[in-house]
Amino acid sequence: MDTAIQPKTKHPKGLWVLFGTEMWERFNFYGMRALLTLFMVNSLLIKEADAAIIYGGFLALCYLTPLLGGFIADKYIGNRNAILIGGTLMAIGQLLLFFSASTFSANLGGAKTLMWLALFIIIFGNGFFKPNISSMVGSLYPKQEKSKLDSAFTIFYMGINIGAFLGQFICPYLGDVKDASTGVRDIFAFKWGFLAASIAMLVGTVTFFILKNKYVVTPEGRPIGGLPKNSTQEDFEEGETQTAKFSGKNMGIAAILFVVLFFVFRYVLVAELGFSSVGMGQLIKGLIYPFIYAAGISLAFLIMSSAENKVERQRIWVIYIVSFFIIFFWAAFEQAGSSLTFIADNQTDRNIFGWNMPPSMVQIFNGLFVVLLALPFSLLWDKLRAKGKEPVSPMKQAMGLALIALSYFIIAYNVKDLGNSGMLAIKWLILLYLIQTMGELCLSPIGLSLVGKLAPKRFASLLYGVFFISNAAGYALAGSLGAIIPATGDKFVKAEKLGVNLQDVLDKKVTLTAQQAALFEKEQIPTANTSFAGVEIHNLFEFFMVFVVLCGIAAVILALLSPRLKKMMNGVG
Secondary structure, eight states, X not given: OOGGGSOTTSOOHHHHHHHHHHHHHHHHHHHHHHHHHHHHHXXXXXXXXXXXXXXXXXXXXXHHHHHHHHHHIIIIIHHHHHHHHHHHHHHHHHHHHHHHHHHTTTOHHHHHHHHHHHHHHHHHHHHHHHHHHHHHHHHTSOGGGGGGHHHHHHHHHHHHHHHHHHHHHHHHHHHSOBOTTTOOBOTTOHHHHHHHHHHHHHHHHHHHHHHHHHHSBOTTSOBTTOOGGGXXXXXXXXXXXXXOOOOHHHHHHHHHHHHHHHHHHHHHHHSOSSSOOOSHHXXXXXXIHHHXXXXXXXXXXXXXXXXXXXXXXXXXXXXHHXXXXXXXXXXXXXXXXXXXXXXXXXXXXXXXXXXXXXXXXXXXXXXXXXXXXXXHHHHHHHHHHHTTOOOOHHHHHHHHHHHHHHHHHHHHHHHTTOTTTOOEEHHHHHXXXXXXHHHHHHHHHHHHHHHHHHSOGGGHHHHHHHHHHHHHHHHHHHHHHHTTOOOOHHHHHHHHHTXXXXXXXXXXXXXXXXXXXXXXXXXXXXXXXXXXXXEEEOSHHHHHHHHHHHHHHHHHHHHHHHHHHHHHXXXXX
């Protein structure tokens, strides 16, 4: 049926093609993500704190490269080609992880090298894929139908999460396997999870390749996301410049700003300007994290310098302000793949109706709840809009931050009395994921939609890049915060087997002998409490309260700013 004669109330068929493509890509990404830290710790023998920081750095770079991918697509190759390149690279990256997980017992050094290469390729693949599929969703809707974007992105977001749900079920089911009688993990099974992720990405890329010309088109039948040189006047807002122009002077200022900020952030994060630290965690924290923060701010300056009038400037400012607050949301939310997975593995009773759920699968509840709640949330916004009571986008995002603070507040109180050996009931982690999912639905699809509505077309993909940099900064912060997780119950048990009371070591009541210290190092048992912003973290209660405070304060400030931001949006909902 011709999309041009469909009733205007329906979403175009192209949305479902993009929905399917993104679904398989998320299967691949989230399936791999569920296994990655456990694979690093158990098979590649990387320390938990380092694994958390590597994980944060990897995720952060996955959201930084969309800038490059968005720029190349906007300027040269178009969205379609970028999606095909990105999908192919990610499938190759997962295949390399499969080889890494197949060879580590024979050649640990080689397997680690393969893992780094795999992550590097996935990072670039994601950079080509991510911003371009999001901006194509925005392009499916003509100017007069932009009001549908909130519900379109919520539907699209459901595709993301069906994929995430499938990936987080199938990859751990195949790859995170423990012996039923002994409880010992099969460290050779991870490879099957990575292989499943690679196959899923191939399916998504091939599907897009076959269906793109038929369905991913405008109501008039012109291809969406083709080569930029083929764009016509109809693709742009009235009176809007069609290409982004950045002056040499402003590009120079942005470059200097980047270099200065890089060293400022490096000094703040690892207390050094030079490059003497060689520890893996320190390397990522002192190189990748400052790069992300500095890149975000300098790019934000460059885009703002090209704004043509006051309305454009104000709308771009709204994207920046909202993006800043989103950092705190993702820093808390993305504990799922590091600290929350370690807690699920080491200090949670994962028995569900007699079945012991693999720890990497506990994250599945997030994807499941999004699939169940995305449509109700979409209908809720539609209903409130019809009554003229829909909250403005920044207020929805403040609600998202408040919900994530609440989720950690509940879990903090449930771990308060566990002591060193008590087990957390899995129902509390399930409740945490339910509340966080409701927060995510108030914040993430709404943020994508907000960029779609406020960004000038000529650098829409670049502004999606800025939005994703705020995600990247959040993931980088998530890595740093995940690394401050205090000793979980399993560490106390390990220390006891070595004849040492770990609590006494942490309280500095006893000093380890050189031999004991070496054993602690080998068994990855901490010998001191972690700290955050100069405050020592003694237990899981204090650890979770860090997220309650960060997200709670951010929620209140954003809610107070919302009326002002509404004015700055100049009539956009």
